[in-house]
Amino acid sequence: MSDPAAGSAAVPLVIPSVLDELDMGVVIVDDARRIVVWNTWMVRHSGISRRTAIGAELSALLPAMAGGRVELAVRDALDTGLPAVISHHVNHDLFPLLRGDGMTDERVAQSIVVRPTRTGRGVGCLIQIYDQTAAVERERKLRAQRSARYHAIVDAARDCFVTVDEDGAIWSMNPATEERFGCSAAAMRGQPIARLLPQLQDLPLLGEPLVPVRAVGAGGKAFDAEISMGSWMNNGVRHFTLFIRDVTERNLAAENLRRTERIQALGELTGGVAHEFNNLLMVIRANAEMVLAHAGGEAAAHAAEIVQAVDRGRNLTDGLLSFARRQPLNPVRVPLDAAVEDIQRLAAPLLGVAVEIAAPPILAGAAVMADRTQLQNALLNLLINARDAMPDGGRITITAGPGPEPGQCHIAVADTGTGMSPAILEKACEPFFTTKDQGKGTGLGLSMVAGFARQSGGDFLLASRPGAGTTATIRLRGTSGDGPPGAAADADGAGKEDGPPPVLPPLRLLVTEDDPQVRAGVLAMLAQGGHRTAAAADGPDALDLMADEDFDLLVTDIMLPRGMNGVALACEARRMFPRLAVVLMSGYHGFDPALLEAVGPAAILRKPFTRTDLERAMAAALRQRPRSPA
Amino acid sequence: MFDALEQDAVTELLNVAVSRSAAALSRMVGKPVAMSVPNVRILSRAEALNAIGGNRNTPLIAVGEQFSGPFSGRALLVFPEARSLHLVQAIVGDQLTLEEIADLEEDAMTEVGNVILNNCLSGIANMLGCRIEATLPHCFQGGVEQIFKRTIRGDDDGVILFMSIDFSIRDRDIGGFIILLLDLNAMSNLRSAIARYVDGVRRSLTDRESP
């Protein structure tokens, strides 16, 4: 049509019949802007007859289109000869055409080309109207399919998804993002991503595989976020989809693990040191006692000093072992109400008048499985710490009860004291860490409590802020058993009861200990009882001796060299002599309790021990030994 | 190439042209369109390539038309793709998703380019009192080299009237470039058209002042 040769006077006469065959709208206006061609397609879809259309001005025929894009384009084409393309995507004021296919009354989505042409009277303007409805519908369906799949994933995701363009402008976000950041997708559309994540101000960050940032979410609450990015091209433009994951909890767990590992490593170290130390104390103690027994006067007084110093040393190693979770525990059912009541009574004299102590009522029947004494020590430690955190007095609140996890109980000690900075809080559970003045404490307090809790199958938590006081919480396994409190067998039966040492008959004894000094010490303690003693440095030696003569009692260290520990030795010896009484000496108890059961009844004696301790253990071992099968 | 007054005339010509484009764009978007004073330069093909600048692979979208009249050539409107999406979004509104906008981007850009270029060309025609016709617009996508290869041949001995234009719609900056490519013949025709125009102004001034 734009070919001038085809134009000229022929157009209005011949071409219309061809135009009427076309499956598109054709309108031609002359230089006076009057319609000279209005083809059949236009008649059908506009409902305006050719008779009405021909000769009319476009804006008069269709007033809704006056001043609109089409009219301006017609003016341009006529005045300057410039053509125009007009799309339904961009314009809403195109021809009022209905599909008129007998099925629907849909409007026709049009794309229009307006170009200068010639009519019989000279310059004119050709308007071509293409029906895009089917294409639009097809696009819409495709898009719906695509986005249905996308939205099924993204809208349901708990992670945040944000799409940005190359300039960092936000295009879309999923509901999780709206919720997490407390914003609306509509309001954020087009805003720079830095509004959500200021760290992304530097756009080169876009495209990095993984970016950790500290983000501020809804309500100004900060959280650790990890951003991974996918980039994709759409029509040649790069876009980025940001997956923002809240990793606060994961980071916290990793941090806790790191601390736990460090504390465990420290535990290994201190456990080892304590064990060696206990052996030394054992030697010193045994020899000092010997001096005490044989010497008199000033020497005896000095020896008594040594014994006292050794006892203080033992308290220290107990603490270390407790931190290292190597102190033997005797878990029994401890009702919480009783435990809290006891500790209040016990601690009252220590706390002073300036400190008020309160405990809300505790659910009756709530009980934990724990070593009663150690639990008491732990609580005492916490109360003393709380007191020291409140130099001007204050209030301690002890709460206890089931939870937070099912099957768990907790005891929390909260003070109104000075609180701790995060740096101090992080180190508070390490051994030898103390904020107290030198000489006021050993620094084992909280590390012991934490060690006790972990060894009992629970954990220990500290929450504190400077000026806002501290809450220390011990969480332990709860128990629903109704058995009488403390009914479980006292495995460490020896050496607990007070009173005079038992009188033992002369016995045939075999002492097995690899440390020659400790061995000598033990033998020296036994020397005065009228016993017959033999000694071995390890398990195989001991078994050799037992093959040659009978023994009533085996006193053996648990840790022995040459591949046979004291437990294995005891088992083997019992196989040969079922009625053999057994005393197991231990520097610490880093072994499997199940092995102990294999031994059968045995007394356990913790190093360092006194002669009296040893004699009580021997008495207990004799009482417990298996009856004669006879 | 031009004397001072002629250079002034070219700048004013294109200033008027781009002003009309801004007005047309504003009418289309239904929102105010802020516009900077266009910076007009005469460049070679290689210089124009550099002037579009950025990364050579930065995806661009271009709308081109051929025009004819007292001087003939090609007119090209070039936007970085990312900017063009902002422009399309400004036109079709915020309700559409990114995919929908990307789907109709080419259609919308063709029309926007058509409106901007037509107003530009008709502005020039108006000033110089001539008639300029043009073909329908085509849309091109790709890096700057690709687009130039398809629109401005390497062996073109013509010069380029190069304009940086800066529109902003609702605080969205959509800076782009208008390129008018004229071969030497067309350039000399443009020069004489401008010279005639300048002369006309001069004469009507002196006629009055010097009788």
Next chain:
Amino acid sequence: MRTCKHILLVDDSKLARMALRAVLNDLGVEADVTEAADAEAALELTERTGFDTVFMDYNMPGVDGLSAAAVIRVRQPEAAIALVTANAQEDILAEARRLRLAFLGKPVRREDVLRFISGSDVAERV
């Protein structure tokens, strides 16, 4: 016919100023015509000198014509001011109306200028 003795032409294009001068000559306007090549110069001039008629280009480097016209409107409330531009955006037209500016399209047409200086024109041509 309005008084039209002191005219200020503001346009960054020398040619545009010349063209406007030519139209004024052609219309036989006898007046002092002062030119300014940007809005800053125009603002300086209007501080000292009174003008009854101002032609103000809109799109200029630095301060735009509309902002300059707003200041001049305050300083010289009686002056007839025309905003001269091809940028006939609705919001620019609206602002011009608010400041009681006439609107002249570019390229300027003789009849538009005549209507403006004769005072018969306050309605703008789009």
